[in-house]
Amino acid sequence: MTGIEFKLTHTDGPARRGRVGTAHGVIDTPAFMPVGTAGTVKAMLPESVAGTGAQIVLGNTYHLMLRPGAERIDRLGGLHRFMNWPGPILTDSGGFQVMSLSEIRKITEDGVRFRSHIDGSYHTLTPERSIQIQHLLDSNITMAFDECTPYPATEKEARTSMELSMRWAQRSKDAFVERPGYGLFGIVQGSVFEDQRLESAQTLADIGFDGYAVGGLAVGEGQELMFGTLDFTAPALPVDRPRYLMGVGKPSDLVGAVARGIDMFDCVLPTRSGRNGQAWTAGGPVNLKNARHADDPRPLEEGCPCPACTDYSRAYLHHLVKAGEILAMMLLTWHNLTYYQRLMRGMRDAIEAGTFTVFQKTFHETAAAGDIDRL
C-alpha cells in the first residue's frame, strides 16, 4: 500500500521515531494532533497552531457533516482551504461522536441512524457514507467507520461490537478511493480483552490499511488498564505502519503510550482545559483560577516560548480567567498546545538519542517536583 508513506527512523526499546508522508506534508512521529472539531482548533489561528510545532490537525466528521455539510466544504475547495490549514488533516469516522453527542441513535448492521444535536434532523452514517464524507473533506488520513465499544463491556458485548467493527472495516476499505498521499487507517477494538484485541489486529492486518489505530481506550478504564491493554495490543500491530492511539490524553498518558510503541495521538484536553483556565507545564498542571496567582509576576512556565509565557505574568492570566476574557482562552490554549508539542519533540529527540528511559524518568520527577495545582 502506498497511499501514505511511513518511515521508521529510530527505535529505543518499544518506542519509535518515524515520519509519515502525506500529500499535504510530513508528520514527525511520535506526533500529537490538535483537534479542530468544527473546522477550527478552538481559539487559535491555524498559523499559530503550526507555530506551536503541530504538523497535522484533526477534523470531526460528525460535526462537519451536520454543519456546514461535507458537500458544501467540497464545493468550497475542501477542508484544508476552508479552514486555511495547508498541512495534513486526519478526520475521524463520525462513529464516536454519534454515540456521545447525538440524541437518538439506532445501530444496525448497515450503520447508525441518529438525530443531530444541533437541529434534531435525522441522518444516517454507514461505512460507505463516512468514507465518502471524509473524501469530500479531502482528508489525508481517513479513519474506518467503527463502533467505539463502551466501557465497561462484558466479553460477549465487546466481541459482538468488535466483530461488527471488523465487518465495517472491510466495507470502509472497499469504499475508500486510493490516491497518492492519502490513506485509510483501521481501528482495533476488543475492549480490554487480549484475545479480542489480537484477533482484531490480525483481521485488520489481513484487510490491509495504511495505519492502525487503537480505539476504545481512554473511555473510563484508567491509565493502568489502558497501558495494560497497549502492552499486548501494540506489539500485534504491523511494525511498518503508523500506530495511532485515539483520544489520548494527559501528558503522562502520552509518555507511557510512546514507551509502548504508539506513534500518533489526538485529544481535546490541551485545548479544552486551556479554555477552562487550566495549563499544562513540565512542572505539572497549573490552575490559573487559583487565587495564589493573583499577585504573581512570574511567567506561567519559565522558558516556554509561547506568548502566554513570554509576554504575560501569572497575575495577568489569572485576571483574564477570572474576568472570563476570550484572551484567556486564546493564550492558555496556545500555551497548552505549545507544551504538548514540546513534550512530543522531547520524546522524538530522546528516541533518536537512545535515551528515552532517561526522558521518562526526568518527566515524572519534574512533574512531581513541580508547581502543581489540583485541576
Added chain:
Amino acid sequence: MTGIEFKLTHTDGPARRGRVGTAHGVIDTPAFMPVGTAGTVKAMLPESVAGTGAQIVLGNTYHLMLRPGAERIDRLGGLHRFMNWPGPILTDSGGFQVMSLSEIRKITEDGVRFRSHIDGSYHTLTPERSIQIQHLLDSNITMAFDECTPYPATEKEARTSMELSMRWAQRSKDAFVERPGYGLFGIVQGSVFEDQRLESAQTLADIGFDGYAVGGLAVGEGQELMFGTLDFTAPALPVDRPRYLMGVGKPSDLVGAVARGIDMFDCVLPTRSGRNGQAWTAGGPVNLKNARHADDPRPLEEGCPCPACTDYSRAYLHHLVKAGEILAMMLLTWHNLTYYQRLMRGMRDAIEAGTFTVFQKTFHETAAAGDIDRL
C-alpha cells in the same frame, strides 16, 4: 501645559490632522482608540491591535478598580506592562460605567457611592480617587471625573449636572500629578444646550487641560442632534489642544465628527459587533449570520489586509459564527478594528491632501452602493 504634546499639522475646513505626543509614543489624529475594558481589547492579542494601525488603547477605570484592582496593577508595574501594550493608554474616569453598570449608586457633591456589579461590594469614586486610580494604572491620558448627563435632560437637570462636573473638573485638575508625557483631559457637558456647552467649554479652558473631551453624546440623542451639538461645541474648544468625542461611534459618526473638528474617538462598536458576527466594511455593514453567505467563496471585504479577509471566505466566517466558534470573534474583531483604522487613515490622508470633502462624498456613496446587511 506640557504634559502631552499636540501639533496640528494640517486643517481642511474644520477637519484637523495632528499628532499627540505621550511618554509611550505618538498618536496620529484623527485617531480611533480600541477599547480594552478590563486590560484586554477583547479577543485580540495586543500586537494584533497594533498591527491594525491602532496607536493607543483605552482602559476602563471602573472595571480595573474592581478587578484586578488599581493598587495590584501598580504593584505589577502598571497597565502597559500588565496587558503587554507598550503604546499610549487613555483611561476613562469611571464615572460613566458607575452609572451604567453598578447596582446601587448615590451621587453627592463629594462623589459617587456604588456597589460592584461583580461581587456587590461597596466602593466610592471621587474626583481625587479617580485620578489616583488612573495614576496607579500609569495612564498617559487621564480623564477628569464627571457625571455623564443622561439623555434626555431638561435644561435645569442638564445645568445642575454640568455644574457639578465643572466643580469635579477643578478637583480633578488639583489632584492630577503632572509628569512629562502624561496629560489630563477635561470633559465638556451641557447636554444639547448651546449656552451650557459654551459655558462648560469656557470653564474648562479657564482651568486649563491637556485636551478637551465632549461627553454626554451618543447616549440616545441620534446622529443629527449629536452633529448639531458638535457644530457649536467643537469651535468653542481651544484650537491648540486635542479634542476627543467620547464613546463614538459608527463609521458615519466618525466621518461627520472629524468634519466638525474632532480629533479622537473610542467606541466598543467594532469589537462588540465583531463578537456578534457583524462586520463593518467600506461597502456598509455585513451580518455574517445571514444565510446568504453560507456558500460564498469571496472574502468578507476585497482588498482588506486583515487575516479574516486575506485567508478565509465569507462561507467559512458564516460557518464559524453559526457554530459559535471563538475564532469567529477573533477574526471579525480583527477585521472591524482594521476597517476602523483604515477609515481613520483615509481621513488623515484626505485632510493632508486637502480633499476631505471628496473623501466624505466617496465614503457615503460607497457605503450606499455596497453590500449592506441590516444589522
